[in-house]
Amino acid sequence: xxxxxxxxxxxxxxxxxxxxxxxxxxxxxxxxxxxxxxxxxxxxxxxxxxxxxxxxxxxxxxxxxxxxxxxxxxxxxxxxxxxxxxxxxxxxxxxxxxxxxxxxxxxxxxxxxxxxxxxxxxxxxxxxxxxxxxxxxxxxxxxxxxxxxxxxxxxxxxxxxxxxxxxxxxxxxxxxxxxxxxxxxxxxxxxxxxxxxxxxxxxxxxxxxxxxxxxxxxxxxxxxxxxxxxxxxxxxxxxxxxxxxxxxxxxxxxxxxxxxxxxxxxxxxxxxxxxxxxxxxxxxxxxxxxxxxxxxxxxxxxxxxxxxxxxxxxxxxxxxxxxxxxxxxxxxxxxxxxxxxxxxxxxxxxxx
Ligand code: ATP
Ligand code: MG
Numbered sequence: 296x297x298x299x300x301x302x303x304x305x306x307x308x309x310x311x312x313x314x315x316x317x318x319x320x321x322x323x324x325x326x327x328x329x330x331x332x333x334x335x336x337x338x339x340x341x342x343x344x345x346x347x348x349x350x351x352x353x354x355x356x357x358x359x360x361x362x363x364x365x366x367x368x369x370x371x372x373x374x375x376x377x378x379x380x381x382x383x384x385x386x387x388x389x390x391x392x393x394x395x396x397x398x399x400x401x402x403x404x405x406x407x408x409x410x411x412x413x414x415x416x417x418x419x420x421x422x423x424x425x426x427x428x429x430x431x432x433x434x435x436x437x438x439x440x441x442x443x444x445x446x447x448x449x450x451x452x453x454x455x456x457x458x459x460x461x462x463x464x465x466x467x468x469x470x471x472x473x474x475x476x477x478x479x480x481x482x483x484x485x486x487x488x489x490x491x492x493x494x495x496x497x498x499x500x501x502x503x504x505x506x507x508x509x510x511x512x513x514x515x516x517x518x519x520x521x522x523x524x525x526x527x528x529x530x531x532x533x534x535x536x537x538x539x540x541x542x543x544x545x546x547x548x549x550x551x552x553x554x555x556x557x558x559x560x561x562x563x564x565x566x567x568x569x570x571x572x573x574x575x576x577x578x579x580x581x582x583x584x585x586x587x588x589x590x591x592x593x594x595x596x597x598x599x600x601x602x603x604x605x606x607x608x609x610x611x612x613x614x615x616x617x618x619x620x621x622x623x624x625x626x627x628x629x630x631x632x633x634x635x636x637x638x639x640x641x642x643x644x645x646x647x
Pocket of ligand 2: 534537538596600601
């Protein structure tokens with residue numbers, strides 16, 4: 296209500312009345328009646344204008360009320376128009392903003408509901424498939440379909456493998472659900488990034504040897520202090536190493552580089568395998584996303600490893616990314632802030 300015309304007209308009315316009173320008491324002669332006549336006409340005109348404006352405002356308020364009711368009933372495409380006199384512009388803009396925000400929230404909640412449904416159907420498929428197969432093999436064993444001892448052993452091996460896959464999936468799902476619900480407690484402390492990277496690598500040496508994969512490492516000898524949660528850090532490195540080893544094994548090279556910038560350390564884990572196409576790139580960190588299902592049929596992953604890594608890195612104020620040039624270099628990298636005693640102390644104080 297930038298220009299309050301009503302107030303202006305009321306002030307005019309007041310001045311006209313004051314004018315009439317003054318003329319009536321202090322002026323005599325024919326001019327007096329003429330002046331009072333003019334002022335009265337003005338007064339009537341202003342009053343008519345005021346009544347007109349009141350009716351217009353009343354109609355506009357009715358319109359606003361109708362639009363709000365429409366929005367409340369779910370029609371969030373509703374928008375209000377301003378009137379030529381602009382008296383209610385501020386209110387109309389604010390209501391439009393509110394309706395726009397409500398529309399955005401509605402779209403987001405719809406999208407997250409669709410994403411949840413997709414994840415749920417993915418989970419149920421991933422649980423049902425190995426379970427059906429386990430039940431099938433157990434029934435076959437029960438019915439004595441496996442003739443020889445070797446065949447029985449083969450069935451048992453399949454059951455054991457599929458059960459392990461199920462356990463892995465359930466563990467990952469449980470971990471992801473805990474992260475989503477913010478129930479993971481991260482014990483941030485001073486850690487040597489270089490040492491933890493070396494420790495994580497050691498666990499993969501037998502697999503590297505078995506697959507005849509060459510290891511290229513650039514890890515500084517000096518300590519590289521970061522502030523992070525030990526378990527989560529080990530998990531992130533492990534997930535990325537496992538992926539490079541699984542999906543990049545055909546490239547026969549695994550690279551691990553730890554680099555330093557002003558405020559953070561970056562760990563790059565790369566391979567020279569088939570990589571990830573541009574179409575898949577935006578989704579690799581999504582829950583349950585697996586690239587090219589047919590190519591990866593041998594893959595027994597849950598599609599949660601990268602989603603978990605991303606959530607854990609971001610919870611520790613870091614960033615995670617991927618770059619892929621198929622058969623040349625596919626790099627998964629993440630950065631974590633350098634150890635800063637003051638910052639850590641402040642954070643610990645906040646947590647207690
Ligand atoms: P999990 O890690 O839970 O056992 P997963 O490996 O299938 O299962 P992610 O680690 O989230 O799940 O990886 C998602 C997908 O990204 C993988 O299925 C794979 O297709 C692709 N991917 C990941 N790392 C690489 C890589 N280094 N090269 C090529 N593709 C990769
Ligand atoms: Mg994985």
